[in-house]
Amino acid sequence: MATGRTHRPATRSRGIPEATVARLPLYLRALTALSERSVPTVSSEELATAAGVNSAKLRKDFSYLGSYGTRGVGYDVEYLVYQISRELGLTQDWPVVIVGIGNLGAALANYGGFASRGFRVAALIDADPAMAGKPVAGLPVRHTDELESIITDNGVSIGVIATPAGAAQQVCDRLVAAGVTSILNFAPTVLSVPEGVDVRKVDLSIELQILAFHEQRKAGEETSPAQETAVAAAAQPRSGTGVRPAAGGRKGPDGDVPAVMPA
Amino acid sequence: MATGRTHRPATRSRGIPEATVARLPLYLRALTALSERSVPTVSSEELATAAGVNSAKLRKDFSYLGSYGTRGVGYDVEYLVYQISRELGLTQDWPVVIVGIGNLGAALANYGGFASRGFRVAALIDADPAMAGKPVAGLPVRHTDELESIITDNGVSIGVIATPAGAAQQVCDRLVAAGVTSILNFAPTVLSVPEGVDVRKVDLSIELQILAFHEQRKAGEETSPAQETAVAAAAQPRSGTGVRPAAGGRKGPDGDVPAVMPA
DNA sequence: GAATGTGAAAGATTTCACAGCG
DNA sequence: CGCTGTGAAATCTTTCACATTC
Numbered sequence: 001m002a003t004g005r006t007h008r009p010a011t012r013s014r015g016i017p018e019a020t021v022a023r024l025p026l027y028l029r030a031l032t033a034l035s036e037r038s039v040p041t042v043s044s045e046e047l048a049t050a051a052g053v054n055s056a057k058l059r060k061d062f063s064y065l066g067s068y069g070t071r072g073v074g075y076d077v078e079y080l081v082y083q084i085s086r087e088l089g090l091t092q093d094w095p096v097v098i099v100g101i102g103n104l105g106a107a108l109a110n111y112g113g114f115a116s117r118g119f120r121v122a123a124l125i126d127a128d129p130a131m132a133g134k135p136v137a138g139l140p141v142r143h144t145d146e147l148e149s150i151i152t153d154n155g156v157s158i159g160v161i162a163t164p165a166g167a168a169q170q171v172c173d174r175l176v177a178a179g180v181t182s183i184l185n186f187a188p189t190v191l192s193v194p195e196g197v198d199v200r201k202v203d204l205s206i207e208l209q210i211l212a213f214h215e216q217r218k219a220g221e222e223t224s225p226a227q228e229t230a231v232a233a234a235a236q237p238r239s240g241t242g243v244r245p246a247a248g249g250r251k252g253p254d255g256d257v258p259a260v261m262p263a
Numbered sequence: 264m265a266t267g268r269t270h271r272p273a274t275r276s277r278g279i280p281e282a283t284v285a286r287l288p289l290y291l292r293a294l295t296a297l298s299e300r301s302v303p304t305v306s307s308e309e310l311a312t313a314a315g316v317n318s319a320k321l322r323k324d325f326s327y328l329g330s331y332g333t334r335g336v337g338y339d340v341e342y343l344v345y346q347i348s349r350e351l352g353l354t355q356d357w358p359v360v361i362v363g364i365g366n367l368g369a370a371l372a373n374y375g376g377f378a379s380r381g382f383r384v385a386a387l388i389d390a391d392p393a394m395a396g397k398p399v400a401g402l403p404v405r406h407t408d409e410l411e412s413i414i415t416d417n418g419v420s421i422g423v424i425a426t427p428a429g430a431a432q433q434v435c436d437r438l439v440a441a442g443v444t445s446i447l448n449f450a451p452t453v454l455s456v457p458e459g460v461d462v463r464k465v466d467l468s469i470e471l472q473i474l475a476f477h478e479q480r481k482a483g484e485e486t487s488p489a490q491e492t493a494v495a496a497a498a499q500p501r502s503g504t505g506v507r508p509a510a511g512g513r514k515g516p517d518g519d520v521p522a523v524m525p526a
Numbered sequence: 527g528a529a530t531g532t533g534a535a536a537g538a539t540t541t542c543a544c545a546g547c548g
Numbered sequence: 549c550g551c552t553g554t555g556a557a558a559t560c561t562t563t564c565a566c567a568t569t570c
Contacts (some may be wrong), residue, residue, distance in 0.1 A: 017539070018538090018539095019538075019539055019540090020539090021473060021476050022469075022473055024472070024476075025466075025468065025469040025472040025473065026453075026469065028472070029451065043550085043551065043552090044551075044552070045551085050453065051453060052453040054540090054541080055551095056540075056541055056542070056543090057539090059551090059552065059554085060539090060540080060541090060553085060554075062552090062553085063552090063553055063554065067552080067553070069551080069552050069553080070547090070548065070551085070552075071546075071547045071550080071551055071552045072547070072548050072549075072550045072552075073548075073550080073551070073552085074550095074551070074552080075552090088472050088476045088479075089475045089476055089479030089480075090472065090475060092479075094471075094475055094478070096471070102370065102373075103366055103367075103369045103370030104366075104367070104370035106366045106370075107365065107366030107367035107369075107370050108467065110365075111467055111468075113467060113468035114467070114468065116468075117468055117471075117472065118475065119468075119471055119475075157478055158471070158474055158475070158478060160471075181478060182474040182475075182477065182478045183474075184467075184470050184471060184474060188292065190289075190293075190313065190314065190315040196481070198474060198477045198478070200470050200473060200474055202465055202467070202470060203288075203376075204371065204374055204376060204377070204447075205288065205374075205376035205377065205379075205380055205382075206285075206288040206289065207447050207463050207465060208357075208359070208377070208380075208382055208421070208447060209287070209288040209291070209351050209380065210285055210288065210463060211421055211445040211446075211447060211461060211463055212351055212352045212357055212381065212382075212421070212445075213284050213287070213350070213351045213352055214445065214461045215357070215420055215444060215445045215461070216351075216352030216355075217352075218444060280560070280561075281560085282560075282561060282562090283561095306529060306530090307529070307530070308529085317562090317563080318529095319562075319563055319564070319565095320561085320562065320563075322529090322530065322531065322532085323531085323532080323561090323562080323563085325530090325531085326530090326531055326532065330530080330531065332529080332530050332531080333529085333569085333570065334528075334530045334531080334568070334569040334570050335527075335528045335529050335530075335569070335570045336528080336529070336530085336570070337528095527570105528569100528570090529568105529569090529570090530567105530568085530570095531566105531567095531568080531569095532565100532566095532567090532568100533564105533565100533566095533567100534563105534564085534565095535562105535563080535564070535565100536561100536562080536563070536564085537560100537561075537562070537563085538560080538561070538562085539558105539559080539560070539561090540557105540558080540559070540560085541556105541557080541558070541559085542555105542556085542558085543554100543555100543556095544553105544554095544555095545552105545553095545554090545555100546553090546554105547550105547551095547552080548549105548550095548551095548552100
């Protein structure tokens with residue numbers, strides 16, 4: 001995360017905790033909804049509920065931004081929308097390119113949330129010549145050959161990678177070389193980037209695996225409510241289905257790594 | 264705190280920290296890759312690099328699972344793959360349903376990582392009658408009317424919601440009522456679920472907004488230093504994380520942002 | 527000699543709880 | 549009063565550094 005590191009003991013100027021930054025979009029969304037319903041003010045309690053967090057956390061988060069509330073009353077919706085937008089840098093236009101226009105890329109291109117919040121899809125890029133020119137979400141798909149010029153001409157600094165895992169690193173390198181400094185990666189690969197470039201990853205199978213972990217746990221407690229200390233209650237999950245041998249079993253075909261991302 | 268629940272720190276039996284659970288899939292992926300290359304053993308250092316974390320953290324993570332390494336040598340790849348898979352509950356088959364078959368739903372259905380790691384797409388469900396019967400990723404799309412029976416008949420406990428924001432809560436309620444206890448939500452909405460149901464959220468615009476925040480920051484400081492190309496594998500301070508927004512969000516969670524999710 | 531496993535220190539985040547302002 | 553803003557306490561995570569084991 002390219003943050004910590006460096007020299008400066010503290011970028012004191014504005015040390016907003018990373019955890020708080022990650023929640024600001026959540027608050028912003030809830031606030032936008034309120035704004036559209038013309039609600040003038042909200043209490044930390046109400047807003048917290050709408051955003052899915054608890055009020056103490058929300059107030060603490062806001063305290064890092066400044067004192068934008070009014071005691072005894074709450075927060076002014078419009079004002080807060082503006083302050084958070086500004087803090088997140090959404091008051092300016094961010095052109096982004098999406099590389100890899102398969103199902104996922106197309107889904108992203110059509111995603112309304114993009115345009116509605118300061119992000120503008122500057123171009124859709126795909127390596128398949130057959131895709132070139134075909135319109136997706138109203139934009140003609142451009143060929144990978146044009147990647148560098150597109151980045152440069154549009155001043156793009158944020159790139160979205162939705163290619164198969166095998167092409168991700170290469171695409172990443174080209175994006176970075178062309179000037180992109182922030183990447184949202186959907187390919188199941190760990191990308192190597194030079195210092196100064198931020199990468200955020202969205203990985204479907206990881207999310208599912210985390211759910212499976214908790215699901216498995218639930219299944220195990222079901223039967224024995226009590227909690228056995230120790231006991232490797234591995235848990236035999238619900239009746240469900242059969243089961244795969246697994247054990248020393250060979251790694252299945254394609255693990256994740258060579259995984260294939262729709263593209 | 265929205266919920267009154269005072270349930271114990273859950274995670275009782277085997278206290279594996281949530282942060283560690285979230286990284287296990289990462290290790291598993293790296294290990295699977297090594298396994299396919301027939302690499303017999305790895306050191307914490309090597310594996311950590313491949314997974315994009317540092318070795319101390321990796322060793323600490325593994326220490327929660329047990330002592331599966333050999334001092335002076337490292338870890339046996341196959342053995343570790345098995346142990347982590349078991350811990351995550353991937354040695355069994357998890358049938359999942361995907362609701363909302365638009366671009367995103369189709370992308371998910373075609374996502375290779377799904378099937379390869381213990382997850383099996385039991386059914387694709389969409390509310391559009393015109394979609395019914397159409398094959399997507401080799402499976403015929405089923406109509407929402409069948410949702411309950413599909414869940415029941417297949418013993419599905421994990422559901423993926425890829426519908427527009429407006430339909431998410433309703434779909435969620437039906438899934439839960441039918442027996443689903445883990446949900447992966449792609450719709451930009453905070454879902455209200457009863458206690459005991461886990462919800463994980465993947466939100467594209469949030470990820471982009473977080474990137475924008477850092478991007479904006481960069482623009483404001485000419486970091487000249489760092490020429491040290493230190494192949495940084497960006498880590499990502501996962502926000503909230505798993506398990507839990509239970510509790511009733513009063514307010515109408517529906518409307519939410521005008522955001523539109525492809526569906 | 528090499529690399530794991532792990533107490534203990536250092537940090538970061540969350541939660542408490544209440545003083546203080548409108 | 550009602551609700552924000554915030555020190556301080558409680559938790560959770562990460563990092564250190566080294567004894568321990570192969």
